[in-house]
Amino acid sequence: MNPENPYTDTTPQKVSNTLSTMQPGERVIFEIKRHPIGLIFSYAISGAMIIATAVLAFIVAPGVAPNSREAVTAIATVIFLVVTLFAIAFVFIANKVYWGNSWVLTSDSITQVTQSGLFNRQSSQLSLENLEDVTAKQHGILTHIFNYGTIKAETAGEHSKFVFTYCSNPNYYAQQILQAREEFAQQGGHAGQQEASAHNNIAAQS
Secondary structure, three states: OOOOOHHHOOOOEEOOOOOOEEOOOOOEEEEEEEOHHHHHHHHHHHHHHHHHHHHHHHHHHHHHOHHHHHHHHHHHHHHHHHHHHHHHHHHHHHHHHHHOOEEEEEOOEEEEEEEEEOOEEEEEEEEHHHEEEEEEEOOOHHHHHOOEEEEEEEEOOOOOOOEEEEEEOHHHHHHHHHHHHHHHHHOOHHHHHHHHHHHHHHHHHO
């Protein structure tokens, strides 16, 4: 920080999302999380694995070897427990990866957090100054019944990497992002926010 002018400090500030930064005067508007419907497939696979293993272990296997029922049942129980633990671990990892994806909208930018693996997480930011448009797409009857879809932030001149799938209430969030973009432009962008921050700091000290 400059001791002669403390309001010219441009050091990024940490926010609740540890992978993003904020400039002076910037505020968090909201965080977009995924709709839980995207986890149905993971739960269905895990449930099917457990049920199928239980049927094979406790119904089919003892009938195949009736003379060794106790031994077969003991082995089948161990196999069932191993498969169950594997299914639980699969669900845990799927939840961790799924909920690790989010968008954070601030008065200055959009931060996209992408988690593609348990230990693979990336973060990228798009300034509202470079944002051209935001589109929301809902295809199929399920997306309208459960109100989820895909939102995409479009920039000029290149294909945008800012695409968020399984977004809850995509039309609402798309409108809110566009509204934030309009407010950003009306305030004069980054310079306007820094000036507002300096004004607020002066008012707080006076």
